[in-house]
Amino acid sequence: MSLYFDAVNILTEPASGGSFKSRIYSARDLRAKPAQIYALIIEAAKWDIVLTDVIDRAGLLDAERKLSPLLALLLVHDHLISKNGIAAPAAHTIRQAVERHKVRLRAEFTKARVRRGCASVEQFKAAILKEKREAAGPNDFIYPPLGAREQYPFLIGGPDAHNLHRLPASELAPEGDDRKSQRLLYVDPHIPDLVAVPYGADFTSSAAYKNGEIILQDKASCFPAYLMLGDRGPNDPWQGDLVDGCAAPGNKTTHLASLLAKQQKDKRRQIISMDASRMRSKTLQKMVTMAGADPTVTVLQGQDFLALDPMDERFEKVTGLLLDPSCSGSGIIGRDDVPQLTLPKAAASKAPNPKGQGGKKRKRGDDKDEVEEPKPKVASGALNTSPSDENDIATDSVDQERLTKLSNLQARIVEHALSFPTATHVTYSTCSIHLIENEAVVERVLASDVAKEGGWRLLRRDEQPSGLRKWTHRGVRRDRETGENAESDATPATVDDLSDEDLEACLRCWSGDAEGLGGFFVAGFVRDPKFVSAITKAPGSKTKAESKAKTPESKAKAPKSKKAKKEPVQNKKVAQKVVQEKEDEEDDDDWDGFSD
């Protein structure tokens, strides 16, 4: 029974940071399994317009005054549609409150099906999806309308499923869907192997999804790995190993693995992937395994990227580093992303709550008779969720001090990446909209000694992979006016030291435009490989990198250690600080991978 009360609480509590799904998985006071709660809400949302109609016509809420509209909707969903009925003992008050009306409820459900001319429940489900799709508007097929992302997932092939476009439409379309004969996948024009699927396509039950052959991923999240590995193929494969320094839950790591696998059929390069948070590292490992990327990816669990010694032998072949560190998450859309359900009408004479909020708070163990819950933020409309699980710290207001701290850490992380002696490519990304975390970090990094000494510059637009070259949203010189910024007292930041070409090199995504994405930023840093060999191997070079680099002789003498070497003292303080921050964040979002 706790399942329904937990679901009601989740749907009615004020949204904190992270996506709806991640909030369920990280909630502490749930008694039912998070996966069950999530599934109940998602399934009930698919049927809400019918269930509401059935409940209203059956007069359930007038007869059962203790049932709130939301609780009734969830219970009636399981009563009519779930194979096992309501998940509560037969004698439970709430179950009885619904089952007392089973004849009427069943009759109204059947009438609703027959009115739509459907012979089976599957057909009925498809008809409802179609109704909802039509209500959502004509553009639903292309990209997700804001706030309905999880219904229009972006899919990307996993390491061993390079061509998702071949996936049979029958795997994706719901049974009885009248679009089976139509084109069901929208092939993305910017990212290879990326497709959007139409409303109601239940790919989560497809074998390809369960096997990790396809991965649900936000489009913007695909930019960094593609920016790094580009349009190469087997004739022009990536040379060297890769590091993903801030990798959990693993979207970009698995995308890197997928792109690498496409290029290198025989000898696979390695990806060393890590996250400072131990808890999130477990999710990372799980996602890597599910994607079949274990042969390519080594996960360093709980590893602080800043504590890595770039001179460690493990990294001697590293040519590319992908950095997607913690950020404000201000680009994540649908923060208040509780599913929006159409609800039945409350009983007419129900006593209003004194605070105007609906009922009393339920205590643990007392769910036998307490059946009202706070008024949900529910309305008619589509399911509204966001795939923001990889980011963890979105807040509702601009905290300049926090942004400054984050940007300091972000700049330090990118500069550390630039200090890897054999690196030629580094990408930096955030899902923040703030200049201070994006262009301003790039500006600082380019001005740093490590960038200047190492010959680093930005990967120009004309050098970017073909799909991203076409992307029109580019870096900005000053913060855009947003609701959040408007409330901030801070003077708008500007970047004056970046050239127009530098800004063209930066890629931006904005929420609220026709692209249908959240806010995102990515930039690529590159340097000429000849310059790399000069700083690591040229005799007499005075660079820091070279002064620390091992000579071939010292390498021959030193035992080949698999363990990280003692970190530089300067990094140690940073490392301790970051690890502390990470431990503070251990309770943040976890992501349950694609193993529903």
Ligand SMILES: C[S@@+](CC[C@H](N)C(=O)[O-])C[C@H]1O[C@@H](n2cnc3c(N)ncnc32)[C@H](O)[C@@H]1O
């Ligand atoms: C935005 S999330 C990364 C999302 C990931 N790239 C993906 O695509 O799924 C940021 C991650 O960086 C990790 N992180 C932050 N600072 C770190 C550090 N110094 N070393 C390693 N990981 C760090 C956080 O624990 C968090 O999991």
